[in-house]
Amino acid sequence: MEKILEVKDLHIHFNAFAGHVKAIRGVNFHLNKGETLAIVGESGSGKSVTTKAVTRILPENAVIDNGEIIYKGQDLLKMSEKEFTNIRGSEISLIFQDPLSALDPVMKIGKQIMETLILKQKMPKKDAEKRALELMKAVGIPNAEKRFHEYPFQFSGGMRQRIVIAIALACNPELLICDEPTTALDVTIQSQILELIKKIQKENNLSVIFITHDLGVVANMADRVYVMYAGKIVEEGTVEDIFYDPRHPYTWSLLASMPNLDTRGSDKLMVIPGTPPNMLYPPKGDAFAARNRYAMKIDFEREPPMFKVSDTHYAATWLLHPDAPKVEMPEHLKQRIKQQLEEAGRYNG
Amino acid sequence: MLKYILKRVVAMAITLFIIISLSFFAIRLIPGDIAGENAAPEIKAAMEARYHLDKPLGEQYAIFIKNFLSFDFGESMTLYPRRPVFTIIKDKIPLTLMLNVFSLCLTVPVGLICGIAAALKKNTIIDHTISAMVVFNVSVPAFVFASLLQYVFAYRLGWFPFLLNLDATFSFSKFVSMILPILALSFGGIATITRYMRAELFEALNSEYMLLSKAKGLSKVQSTLRHALRNSFIPLCNVIIPMFMGLLGGSMVVENIFGIPGIGSLTAASIQTSDYYLTIAVLFFYSIIGLTSMLLVDLSYGIVDPRIRIGGGKVRE
Numbered sequence: 001m002e003k004i005l006e007v008k009d010l011h012i013h014f015n016a017f018a019g020h021v022k023a024i025r026g027v028n029f030h031l032n033k034g035e036t037l038a039i040v041g042e043s044g045s046g047k048s049v050t051t052k053a054v055t056r057i058l059p060e061n062a063v064i065d066n067g068e069i070i071y072k073g074q075d076l077l078k079m080s081e082k083e084f085t086n087i088r089g090s091e092i093s094l095i096f097q098d099p100l101s102a103l104d105p106v107m108k109i110g111k112q113i114m115e116t117l118i119l120k121q122k123m124p125k126k127d128a129e130k131r132a133l134e135l136m137k138a139v140g141i142p143n144a145e146k147r148f149h150e151y152p153f154q155f156s157g158g159m160r161q162r163i164v165i166a167i168a169l170a171c172n173p174e175l176l177i178c179d180e181p182t183t184a185l186d187v188t189i190q191s192q193i194l195e196l197i198k199k200i201q202k203e204n205n206l207s208v209i210f211i212t213h214d215l216g217v218v219a220n221m222a223d224r225v226y227v228m229y230a231g232k233i234v235e236e237g238t239v240e241d242i243f244y245d246p247r248h249p250y251t252w253s254l255l256a257s258m259p260n261l262d263t264r265g266s267d268k269l270m271v272i273p274g275t276p277p278n279m280l281y282p283p284k285g286d287a288f289a290a291r292n293r294y295a296m297k298i299d300f301e302r303e304p305p306m307f308k309v310s311d312t313h314y315a316a317t318w319l320l321h322p323d324a325p326k327v328e329m330p331e332h333l334k335q336r337i338k339q340q341l342e343e344a345g346r347y348n349g
Numbered sequence: 350m351l352k353y354i355l356k357r358v359v360a361m362a363i364t365l366f367i368i369i370s371l372s373f374f375a376i377r378l379i380p381g382d383i384a385g386e387n388a389a390p391e392i393k394a395a396m397e398a399r400y401h402l403d404k405p406l407g408e409q410y411a412i413f414i415k416n417f418l419s420f421d422f423g424e425s426m427t428l429y430p431r432r433p434v435f436t437i438i439k440d441k442i443p444l445t446l447m448l449n450v451f452s453l454c455l456t457v458p459v460g461l462i463c464g465i466a467a468a469l470k471k472n473t474i475i476d477h478t479i480s481a482m483v484v485f486n487v488s489v490p491a492f493v494f495a496s497l498l499q500y501v502f503a504y505r506l507g508w509f510p511f512l513l514n515l516d517a518t519f520s521f522s523k524f525v526s527m528i529l530p531i532l533a534l535s536f537g538g539i540a541t542i543t544r545y546m547r548a549e550l551f552e553a554l555n556s557e558y559m560l561l562s563k564a565k566g567l568s569k570v571q572s573t574l575r576h577a578l579r580n581s582f583i584p585l586c587n588v589i590i591p592m593f594m595g596l597l598g599g600s601m602v603v604e605n606i607f608g609i610p611g612i613g614s615l616t617a618a619s620i621q622t623s624d625y626y627l628t629i630a631v632l633f634f635y636s637i638i639g640l641t642s643m644l645l646v647d648l649s650y651g652i653v654d655p656r657i658r659i660g661g662g663k664v665r666e
Contacts, residue, residue: 057563089566101557104576106583106655115575116565151655167565
């Protein structure tokens with residue numbers, strides 16, 4: 001399969017008042033053409049920073065120490081800002097977390113959609129207007145002709161996110177990065193927006209990177225999954241790998257702490273003890289060790305490499321080392337997966 | 350909208366009434382004698398009779414209000430005896446207006462440019478220099494500043510005349526004599542605009558919509574011009590509109606220092622000579638300017654900001 005984007009050994013730190021916050025510590029991932037990739041992890045694990053690096057909209061105090069971001073054979077990090085403005089927005093587009101504040105409050109919706117078309121693609125105004133209306137209809141804005149002349153405050157949250165998506169699609173990008181696009185929306189709107197992104201992806205054969213902490217969204221959207229923790233990828237695999245055969249204790253904890261439809265009021269959800277490490281002083285060894293029930297001595301001393309589970313499945317945990325003791329995933333998680341597999345079997349069979 | 354304006358105008362009228370009433374009584378508390386200390390008793394009595402000053406205060410007030418409501422604002426008593434105060438003020442406006450228009454032509458662009466530069470280059474030497482100048486300009490009072498200008502450029506260096514050239518025709522030498530007063534009038538305004546512009550633009554630059562416009566592929570210049578500046582100009586109306594109204598007002602201090610016979614120096618002189626009706630009229634004039642500009646600011650928000658223009662309380666969600 002053709003790789004459209006490949007990130008190699010990316011290191012990023014932030015210059016903060018207290019010192020260097022090491023947000024990204026050697027991230028590797030790739031995205032194949034036409035697939036949907038999910039990057040999962042809790043707040044502060046470096047998901048958004050990674051994608052901001054890809055689109056080069058990192059805040060000014062961020063420093064890229066090392067790494068390559070190869071897009072179609074070119075290293076985006078070596079490009080001049082001028083060259084890159086031709087890629088950003090035109091080939092790589094971004095959808096943000098908070099649609100409520102992402103639109104310019106004093107510019108008409110239509111004008112905001114047309115902006116890129118006119119400025120970047122040098123489209124005549126008439127054509128841009130036509131295209132903008134098409135986009136608005138494509139993202140499901142009823143009464144587009146009228147809405148075209150309205151301002152963002154006259155739109156609801158879900159409608160605003162649709163507009164942001166329309167803006168992202170305006171120049172027919174090949175790569176769409178969705179940074180928690182549904183976090184700020186309520187659940188019914190969430191599923192509408194997800195369906196919309198899915199539909200658009202299929203129609204335009206887009207490659208999509210989906211940033212989220214919602215595992216439900218991942219299962220629904222993604223082909224492959226990267227699990228991030230403390231600035232590193234700790235596990236990667238296909239959706240089936242991650243949901244039915246997780247190997248990293250962090251992935252176990254994430255899955256186990258997610259409620260499902262069978263969760264009863266009296267059931268206790270599993271929680272991950274402790275807090276993520278302070279990235280001013282990243283811990284030696286495995287960053288998750290301090291919160292990990294299965295941590296061994298070596299976890300506190302040396303960082304685990306990526307161990308191969310299958311051709312598509314890798315995980316960075318010493319538990320996969322041939323000399324490690326056999327540790328099985330927690331019993332109730334096993335139960336849950338079994339149950340889910342049975343249900344899936346029922347639906348498919 | 351019309352109802353709102355009407356409501357505001359009524360409130361303005363009430364405020365103005367209170368202002369003139371207060372000033373009517375307050376002005377009489379200032380010591381001084383309208384006829385002068387050495388005047389003959391007959392003259393004094395005649396003047397008092399003409400201006401109803403021999404009657405009890407309450408009756409004087411009633412006469413004053415009655416005249417005021419029929420647009421008879423009274424006559425000057427001491428400064429320009431027997432001339433109607435309305436004509437006096439009308440004659441003083443053009444000079445003050447001219448100086449202030451020049452000053453505003455300097456204030457607004459310079460203030461905006463400094464503010465924009467400071468916001469774009471925040472926390473660099475450019476920002477620090479501009480901010481230091483702003484603090485200096487805000488904290489040094491106008492009279493100190495005007496006197497300093499006069500001392501350095503007129504007295505020490507001799508580049509400019511001390512006082513304003515009052516030729517009726519506009520000449521180069523008249524313009525040169527106007528430079529110092531214009532500068533003195535401008536500095537406070539420049540500092541104010543710079544401060545606001547810097548704060549507003551900086552906030553706009555760090556907003557989410559700027560991130561989106563960057564993600565869209567707009568260059569930094571494009572997104573700053575199209576989005577950040579547009580958004581930061583809205584709150585700036587609050588500062589700039591009163592400045593345009595202030596054109597008519599002039600500055601008491603600066604006009605006195607440079608010998609400009611405008612509205613500002615008229616105010617000072619009328620108070621000093623106990624020219625009751627003239628003082629009240631001038632205060633009335635200032636109040637109208639102040640209140641009108643407040644009304645205009647509120648209305649302008651409704652014009653420049655679509656959220657208020659269209660939303661107007663019933664925001665659709």
